[in-house]
Amino acid sequence: MHHRQLFKQAVENAGHAVFITDREGAIEYVNPKFEARSGYTREEAVGRNPRIIKSGKQDEEFYDRMWQTILSGEQWNANLINQRKNGELYHVEQTISPIENDDGEITHFVAIESDVTNYRLRKQQLDVLNRVLRHNLKNGMNIILGRAELLRDSLGDDRLQDHMRPIEERADALATLSDKAGTVRSLFEEEVSAEIAINVTELVSDVVTAFSEEHPTVSIELDELDPLYARADSRLRLAVEELLDNAVAHNNKSVPEVTITTTPSKQRKSEDWVDIEIIDNGPGIPDQELETIKQGKETPLQHGTGLGLWIVYWTVSLYGGEVTFVDNSSRGTGVVLSLPRMSADSSVRGPPAENS
Template identity: 80%
Template sequence: MTGQSSREMSEKHTIQLLIHGDNDRQALEEFLDERYDVIADDTLQPVDCYLVGERMVPTYRDALREHKNEVHPTFTPVLLIQQEGSRGTVPLPSEQNGDGAPLIDEVVAAPVDRTTLFRRVGNLLARREQSVELSKRYEDVQIRFQRLFDSANDAIFVVAPSVDEITECNPAACDLVGYSRDELLSVSPTETIHADDRERFRSFLEDVQETGQGSTDDLTCQTKRGEKRQLEMSAATLEDSKQSPVILSARDVTERKAYERELELKSQAMDKAPVGITITDPDREDSPMIYVNEGFEALTGYSEEEALGRNCRFLQGGATRGEPVAEMRTAVENDEPVSVELRNYRKDGSQFWNRVSIAPVRDDTGTVVNYVGFQEDVSERKEREMDLQLFKKAVENAGHAVFITDRDGTIEYVNPKFEARSGYTRAEAVGQTPRIIKSGKQDEEFYDRMWQTILSGEQWNANLINQRKNGELYHVDQTISPIGNDDGEITHFVTIEADVTNRRLRKQQLNVLNRVLRHNLKNGMTVIRGRADLLRESLSDDEARAHVNAIEEQVNALATLSDKAGTVRSLFERDVSAETVTNVTELVGDVVTTFSEEHPTASFNFNDPDPLYARADRRLRLVLEELLDNAVIHNDKPVPEVMVTARPSSERRSEEWIDIEIIDNGPGIPAHELKTIKRGEETPLQHGTGLGLWIVHWTVSLYGGEVTFVDDTSRGTGIVVSLPRMSADASVRGTPVEHR
C-alpha cells in the first residue's frame, strides 16, 4: 500500500464507528479492519478518528465537541457518512462557525466507495499525525518555558487585564514579597506595592496596556512582613489587545540602590572633602592623575583640566627637599603606603607645606590598579612647630631659669639654666613642685598672695630667696605668668627667675660706697676745709698759704666727686619706659638759658628748631649740664664760646634719630679720657680723671642712644648725643619731663 506512514505500517490507528444500523456498521468495519483497529462500541472512546453516521450526530455531538476541546491542539478528526438523499441536517466543514474547533472535519457520501473512504480517512489521519507532532513540540516549548519561568532570578507576575488579579507567578516572585503562590494568586497586585506607590503602580499598568510595554525603576514593594524593597520593573502585554494580560518582571534593586547612594555619597564626600584627593593610574606612562577633587583645585590653584594627565610632581620646586620625594618614590616602587611632608608650590608660585599620603588600591587579585593620594596644607602647623622649636631653643639657651608647672603646681619642664642655678637635674625636678627650691625666707602670706594673683589670671612679680640643692641661698627676681587654653581656662604657669644675687650685692656695695663718699668723705672734707681756713689765718708766709690753697682746691674737687657719685647711684635706680618721651628742643633751650645766666662771660649759641621729641626723661638734664659745664669750666679761652644744636640726625635715619651737638672753642677732651670712654672700662694704667663723661655715657646708654666725639678744626671740638626719635603724639602718652 502506497502513501502509508511509518506509524501505519508499525502500529495501526484506532477508528471508532458511530453508525446507525448494524449492516452499515458491519460493512464499514470490514472495509477498515485490514488497515485499522476498528471499535464499534456505542460509548465514545479516545481513538485516532471517528466515523459518524449522519443520524448519530445529534447523539454524540456534545461528547465529540468536548473530547476535541480536551485534546486540543491535537487534531482528532470526525468523518461524517452522509446518507443518500440527506437534506443537510449536519453542518458541513464549510458551513460551521468559527467558535472553537469544527465538529465535522470531512464528509463522504453513502453508499461509500472503498477507495474514497481510505483516501479521506488517510488524509485525516495524516493531519492528525502532524498535529500530534506539533503538540509534542508545543508541550516541549511549554515545559521549557515553565522551567525558565520558574528558574528566573527576577520576580515574574502575570496580571489579569483588569489589573486586579495575579494569574501566575514564579518562585522568585514569592521570595520577593514573602507570600506563597496561592496567597499571591488570591491578592490584588497593588497589595504587594507600598501604599505610597500604589496609585502610581496602577497608572503604570494602564500605560503598559495602552502602549504594549513599559519600565520603571522607582517603585517600592512591601513584603508580607512589612519590609520595603526597591524595585526595577519592566512590563509587556501578552497580546495586541487593550484587554491583554500583562507580564511583569520585577528585580529587587534595594542593595544596588543603597550601593549607588553610598557610592554617590562617597563621590560627593571626595569631591567636597576639605583636603586634596587625587587618583593616579600606574599602568599609564608616568602615572598621571586621572581624578582630582575640588579640594586639590583649591589647595594648588590648578583646575581639573590643568591637573589631569600630569604627574603630581609638577607641584615641586626649588625649595622641595629631595628626601621626602625619594621616600615617596621608594614606597611607590614597593607598592607600599607612605606619608611625607614637603614644600610644594601653588599655581601662583606661592609655597606651602604639603602633607602627602599615598596608598595603593588593589583589585581582587591583589594587583595594584591605582594610587590614591591625600594632600593637606599643614603650613600653619609647620610654622607653629618651627616657632615652637625656636622657642624651645630660646628657652633652652635662655640666661634665666625657666620652669613650667601645671595648674596644681607640679613641674613639667625646666630649662638647663634652672638645672645650673638650682642644682636639680631635669629628671629630679619634673614631677616635683617648686617647694624643692623653697628657702623658708618667705612666709605663708607671701605664697597666699602669689596663688591668689596667678589663679585670677594676673602676672606675679616678686623678689625672693631660693635655696639650691646643696643648701646655698640665692636671690631671684621672679615672674609667674598664667597660661590658658582656648576656653580661657588656666592650665599651666610659666615661671622665669633671674638670679640677682650679685646685683643685690653690687647695690649694697654702691649704697655703702655712696654713704662713705657722700657722708663720711663729705664730712671729712668739711673738717679739712675748716681746719685749712684756720691754718691760713694763722700763717703770714705767702708760700705756706699757697699750700693751704692747694689743700682747699683738692678738698673742693673731692666734694664735687662725692656729689657726682650720688648722681651715678641715682642713674640706676629705675629703668626707662619705652613710652617715656621728652621735648628735646624745650629741654635744651631751658638748660642753655640757665647756663647763660650763670656764666655771663661765656657766649652761648642755640638754634631754636621746631619741637623734637626723643626717648628720654629728666636725667637727660644731667647730661646736658655736665657737657655744658665741661665746655665752660675747662675752657682756656678768654671768652668761652659754646654752640648747641638740636636737629634730626644727619648721619642716621632722620625719621628715627635726633642729634644734640655741643661744640666749644676750648682745648677739647683729653685723649686718654676719650680712649677710656670708647673702650668702656678703666685700667690701672688707663683711667679717667673724673665721673663726668661716665655719667654722660651711662645716661645716654639708658635711652638706647649713643655718644660720639667730634674734632672739627673750623668749629672746635665737642660731643654729639644721638637719641631715638619719638612722635609728637607719643609725648601725650609718655612721662612729662621736669626741667627744673
C-alpha cells in the first residue's frame, strides 16, 4: 500500500476527530469521527469555518491567542467546549499543528480533538465522592464515637454496655473507610513516570517494622534479600500495608503468622520482574472477593466487602504490574504483587503516600 494511501486510511479510522483547514481557516477535510462527534456531515463541513462547532464558551481573546500561536508556526494545545449541530455541548482537548510546504510557508492547519467530556465528569464525581466520603463521613463518625463512649461510661448495666461495642466497632470501621477514600484519591491524581524506581526490599522492610510495632502478637517472617528495585513509588506502601492488615484482620488462628518475601519473579518466571509475596495462615480471601477482582468489576450480586483489595489492585496496575492470588496449602493463602524490575540507578522518590 502506498504511504499516502496508508496515511489517509489511518486518519479516516482514527479514534479522534481530525479536520484540516487552509491557511484562512476554511475546512478542506474532516474524518468520520469528526462527523460522528459534531453532527455535521463532510458535505456540510467542507468549505465552512470551524466556527460551526463554536459554543460561545470561549472568548475572542482565546481565538486571538490560538491564531497568533499557529500562524507563528507553533503547535496549539487547549481544552475547550464545542457545540454539536443539535446544540449539545462537549468538552475536547485540542491540538492544532501548522503544515508547511517545501519553502517553509504555512499552507494548512491540522486539528485533532479528543472528547474529554466523560473524563471531566468522572473527575468531578471523584472530587465530590472524595469530599463526601472523607469529610462528612469522618466528621459524622467522630461524633457517633464520642457520644457512644459517653453513653457506655454512663451505663451501669454490663449487658447494655455490650450493646455499645458493636456500635463503636462499626463506627471505627467507617472512619477507616473514610481514610481509604483519601488513599484512592492519591492513586488517581499522579501519573507514574516511566523512569521511576524504588527499592522494594527496603520499602517492604519499613512497612513490616512499623506493622510489628503496632501488632506485637503477630508473627511476621521477613525474607531480607538483596535490594531489588521496581517501577513504583512510595504509594506502593499503601498496597503492602493493606495486605498486611488484611492478613491479620481475617485471621482466625490464635497466633496469626505472615511471611513476606521479595524476589525476582517466580510468578512471571522472568528476571525482569519483582515479586512481593505475602502469605498468611488464615482462611484466605473469600472466593467472592477474589472473583470480583479477577472479573475487574462489581455487580449487585458480586462485590467486594470494601475498598481494600481494590486499592491493592489499582496501586499495582498504576505501575504496569499484576496481582496474583496463590493458594499454598502448606503455608496458607496469599497474594503476589509482580512489578516491572528497574535498575538501582534509576531510583527516584515518587509522590508522598497520602494518608490524611
